[in-house]
Amino acid sequence: MKNFNPADNIQDLQYFGEFGGVNPSISDSSTYTFLSAKTMFDTFEGNMEGCYLYSRHSSPSNLYLDKAMAAMEGTETANVSASGMGAITPTLLQLCGSGDHIVSSRTIYGGTYAFLKNFTPRLGIKTTFVDITKLDVVEAAITPQTKVLYCETVSNPLLEVANIEGLAKIAEKHNLKLVVDNTFSPLSVSPAKLGADIVIHSLTKYINGSSDTVGGVTCASQEFIDSLKNVNSGASMLLGPTMDSLRSASVMKNLRTLHIRMKQHSHNAMYLAERFEKDGLKTVYPGLKSHPSHELYSGMINHEYGFGGMMTLDVETLAKANALMELMQAKNLGYLAVSLGFYKTLFSAPGTSTSSEIPMEEQIEMGLTDGLIRFSIGLDNDIERTYHMMKQCMQELNILASESILTK
Ligand SMILES: *Cc1c(COP(=O)(O)O)cnc(C)c1O
Numbered sequence: 001m002k003n004f005n006p007a008d009n010i011q012d013l014q015y016f017g018e019f020g021g022v023n024p025s026i027s028d029s030s031t032y033t034f035l036s037a038k039t040m041f042d043t044f045e046g047n048m049e050g051c052y053l054y055s056r057h058s059s060p061s062n063l064y065l066d067k068a069m070a071a072m073e074g075t076e077t078a079n080v081s082a083s084g085m086g087a088i089t090p091t092l093l094q095l096c097g098s099g100d101h102i103v104s105s106r107t108i109y110g111g112t113y114a115f116l117k118n119f120t121p122r123l124g125i126k127t128t129f130v131d132i133t134k135l136d137v138v139e140a141a142i143t144p145q146t147k148v149l150y151c152e153t154v155s156n157p158l159l160e161v162a163n164i165e166g167l168a169k170i171a172e173k174h175n176l177k178l179v180v181d182n183t184f185s186p187l188s189v190s191p192a193k194l195g196a197d198i199v200i201h202s203l204t205k206y207i208n209g210s211s212d213t214v215g216g217v218t219c220a221s222q223e224f225i226d227s228l229k230n231v232n233s234g235a236s237m238l239l240g241p242t243m244d245s246l247r248s249a250s251v252m253k254n255l256r257t258l259h260i261r262m263k264q265h266s267h268n269a270m271y272l273a274e275r276f277e278k279d280g281l282k283t284v285y286p287g288l289k290s291h292p293s294h295e296l297y298s299g300m301i302n303h304e305y306g307f308g309g310m311m312t313l314d315v316e317t318l319a320k321a322n323a324l325m326e327l328m329q330a331k332n333l334g335y336l337a338v339s340l341g342f343y344k345t346l347f348s349a350p351g352t353s354t355s356s357e358i359p360m361e362e363q364i365e366m367g368l369t370d371g372l373i374r375f376s377i378g379l380d381n382d383i384e385r386t387y388h389m390m391k392q393c394m395q396e397l398n399i400l401a402s403e404s405i406l407t408k
Pocket residue numbers: 083084085086109111112152156181183184202203204205214215216
């Protein structure tokens with residue numbers, strides 16, 4: 001673990017372009033020629049290294065990004081996909097069929113939650129949603145039909161931290177696959193090194209980092225990725241959520257600066273979280289000592305990349321949250337938008353947006369309040385300046401008391 005540094009692994013990748021370009025050539029073909037018919041047969045059977053068949057299966061550009069993602073997560077290999085959901089859904093469908101059962105964290109991305117709650121029951125797959133921070137509750141939910149334990153390293157939007165080592169022990173004991181969505185914490189956490197079997201990312205977020213495309217990846221063993229891509233039975237091959245080569249080439253270039261960006265996102269989020277907590281706002285950030293998982297998370301992260309760029313503030317009512325977000329956008333502090341990992345700050349009220357798939361009573365039970373604003377903190381150069389501007393917005397809306405009436 002100590003010697004594993006995901007950014008070094010990315011740096012050490014050396015890909016030359018076809019003509020000696022410093023960036024690898026982008027493959028621009030959907031299909032590939034064979035010099036002999038026998039090679040085509042062997043490729044279909046999955047027996048030929050280095051031969052391409054058809055770009056829904058793989059393409060040179062996608063394989064470069066696959067290799068980079070595997071290097072980052074420390075898995076044997078990986079498979080990129082057209083979106084994060086395009087990685088999550090085939091992975092779960094490859095692992096589970098009719099009659100099977102999944103134990104999942106209840107605080108997961110809204111789309112994943114909707115898939116498990118509303119869609120997979122149509123295929124005979126049942127899911128029990130649990131508080132993933134309670135290992136005894138997780139274990140108690142396991143049945144003889146359970147095949148998968150599913151969680152996010154840091155969950156959306158409440159930033160609960162999953163004890164991946166603890167979950168991996170439970171998964172091993174019951175012969176389950178532990179699938180971890182690591183979208184919120186690239187580089188900071190390396191779930192496979194903590195015992196996860198399969199690590200998933202939405203590349204749409206930090207890894208691409210410029211909010212100009214969607215993308216996803218499944219990082220796993222060669223055996224599992226081969227099964228996903230199998231021409232006769234692979235969920236990725238047959239459902240077809242293939243990433244386009246042009247996109248994988250552009251994601252690959254953005255990946256090269258991920259370590260610098262993550263450090264800045266984390267630095268800025270930590271600064272704002274500390275200041276706003278001190279100002280008396282209900283602040284959730286895993287880097288704060290007040291966070292229930294602070295100790296656990298401190299023991300899990302590669303510290304140089306910090307505690308990440310996601311933070312929530314609770315301003316008590318939806319009306320105040322909406323007014324604050326509109327004002328902050330008007331003052332050019334960021335955008336009122338879903339998603340995360342952009343160079344500018346993004347904010348949204350999860351209860352009415354990204355987590356609206358979750359029924360109201362469940363939102364209340366998990367502490368997802370009306371006035372909660374989720375921030376994806378941007379790469380602002382001078383975060384102190386940003387803090388003062390944000391604070392001014394809060395004072396204008398009486399979310400924070402004005403300086404003059406504060407007792408010094
Ligand atoms: C955005 C997101 C997804 C879905 O990814 P898409 O690229 O939008 O399909 C999955 N998990 C998490 C944690 C996300 O934030």
